[in-house]
Amino acid sequence: MAEQTIAEAVAQELASAGVDRVFGLPGGEVLVLMEALRQRGIDYVLCRHEADAGIMAGVYGKLKGTAGVALTTLGPGAANLMLPLANAWLDREPLLAISADIPASWPPSHTHQRLPLHDIYRPVTKHVERMTPLNARSAVRRAVAATLAQPLGPSYLTLSAEDARLPAAEPVIPWQPPEPAPVGDPVSAAAELTQRLAQAERPLVLLGLGVRPANAPALRRWLESWKLPVAVTPKVKGLVDETAPNFVGVIGGMAIDDLMLQALEQADLLVGFGFDPVEVDKTWHARLPVLWALESANAAGELPRHDLLLADHGQLLEHLSRQDPPRAWGDPFAPIRAERLAIARGESRAPRRGLKPVEIVQALASVLPAETIVTTDVGSHKYLFGQFWPSRYPETFWMSNGLSGMGYGLPAAIGAKLARPGVPVLAALGDGGFSMNSHELETACRIGVPIIVVVIADQSYSLIRLAQESRGLPRHGVDFGPIDCVATARACGADAVRAGTPEEIAEAAQQALRADVPFVIEVPLHPDAYRDIV
Incomplete structure (x- = not known):
């Protein structure tokens, strides 16, 4: 069997990670990798701009449950990745961007299209690495693992046209999906959450980017069983049925934000279930009483400094579902819901x-x-x-x-x-x-x-x-x-x-x-x- 080139090894690793499409614009420096992707059966979606390719890839990857891959050339092609990488960094989209770069063998005096790409993108990505004959396979695995670890986010890899043709020195080993990182104790989190809700007269559950879609059914059952009023941030619209009677509205600076702020001010406990302030254009989350029920850090690695319940949401919801609600809360936000619906009509x-x-x-x-x-x-x-x-x-x-x-x-x-x-x-x-x-x-x-x-x-x-x-x-x-x-x-x-x-x-x-x-x-x-x- 012929020795694999780095380009072929990268294509194999991406296919093993479940990548079936790559979005991008071609350049002479990535043609070898593009051909390796084609031979591996990975479709190449030719776009009209690199920023658009990155946005397509991030959404595609999140819906498919794997890393969405954008491939660009060096210089201006790589520079155009800032918008989608920054978006994926703050909006939790699993984007793996790959660009060409200047070969390491070229002299420093060759400055044509030379940019400090790793230094530029390291602050807005979870992983940055240059692929070489010694690390190409493991670099792809590290980048994919970082992209898919909670909170989801972007990674960035570079590969020079010179290295793409060289033999891959790393051995082929079976693909293993990345293991999720362990989080806190769901039993104590459920007990604390129940106790705080028992003391509240007007609680409001705020759902945010930190809730994984797979937990939506269990989340809906808990909210409906306990008859808790709920609001969402825009990027998780649909986690709950917005036509349901316990739905209060969308928070985070959308239309009629003044009305939504009234609901937040009237609540005596805000349960931030996966709530990430990255979607909020005001600072009320630092002033109002929020109990943070998270299973990972928020965007950019931020964690609240107090009132934090860190636990796997699936396990937490399982424990909550075994309990009866600690009290009845009535319908404290009925006037706000009625006004919102009147405006919507x-x-x-x-x-x-x-x-x-x-x-x-x-x-x-x-x-x-x-x-x-x-x-x-x-x-x-x-x-x-x-x-x-x-x-x-x-x-x-x-x-x-x-x-x-x-x-x-x-x-x-x-x-x-x-x-x-x-x-x-x-x-x-x-x-x-x-x-x-x-x-x-x-x-x-x-x-x-x-x-x-x-x-x-x-x-x-x-x-x-x-x-x-x-x-x-x-x-x-x-x-x-x-x-x-x-x-x-x-x-x-x-x-x-x-x-x-x-x-x-x-x-x-x-x-x-x-x-x-x-x-x-x-x-x-x-x-x-x-x-x-x-």
Whole structure:
């Protein structure tokens, strides 16, 4: 049997880790690795920008339960990885980024495309390593293990074109999935949590990024059995059914945040079950009484300094399920829930004329199945969908919220649809974000990914425009000319329509469900329509 090259060894290790797709842009320095991936049966998804490739990979990997891999060349290709790596670092997405680098044998005087890549990415990754003939196999294993260890996050590997062709010196050993790190005692955690709840008059359970989707069924049973009011942060929408009577709302700076802050202030105990403040744009979590029920550190390795219950959530929920609730709490947040639902129905806080933002959500939700995966970009529409989209199932709502980086929504939808081809995927974008990477619609067409894209076109960075207005500043640098999203979509090979009423939006969504190509729905909206909601 011929000796494996490093490129072939890397491809074998990735395949053994369950990687079946790699996202990226080619470069001469990674062609040998790309060929090794092809021969190993790993699909290469050609994207239009490295940042988009990384976002697709992170979402794809998380939905598939393995590391999502992005592959780029050196220099500018590697530099474009900052956005997806930073996003994965703060938003817990299992991204393994691999780039080419300058060969170690080249003299230091050769500075063309030479960047201190390891130094640049080490602060925002869990593992950084250069692959060589002596460590290529184990480097991939260390990177994958770090990426998949809780909290999930990014790793970064480099491989020079010179080393890729050399023989791999490490022996082939059977693949072993990484073992989860042990955590604290679930028995004492359950006892402490029960005692604190028994003393509370108005408890509110806050679910966050630290809850693994696999624990959603047990979590739902506990909350329903004990009749505990619950709220979620946006990236775990769907862990609980948001149409259930005990659901209070979405916290973390989404629409009607003032109302959600009222609920937090009224609570006398906040149970932070997997709650990670990385999604919160205010500091109430440092002031209000939070009991932290975590099974790992939060994003960036942070742990609360007090009131911490560290235990495996599955085991903790098992112990809680064996107990009766320590008391009854009634429905302390009923007025807040009622006001939130009235706003969601468009009965208050809505513009007096024109299309209401909540009507866009209502129209789409009335047509799309409950299992639809929704991704959002960043802007006023993110706040809108984050609060009012009625998520029913885990892993069906995706946004960049720890980093809050624009350009996330469209590539995230492509990654999600590749991972879950059997369910509809809706990307909710603004026209500002759409203009950043609408070219990835060509990618979606080329690889056969019929996503649905709604573009709310207000010809403005409306969230910043409202911030200017609230601070008494003149409007400046926030408005732009119209972008013909329909023409742009068609130029990329997608289908597209313009819809201006709730009925037209619902009809367009029905068309999109039947389409076999990406389908864009442009919805014109005046930017002032978001006022009083976001």
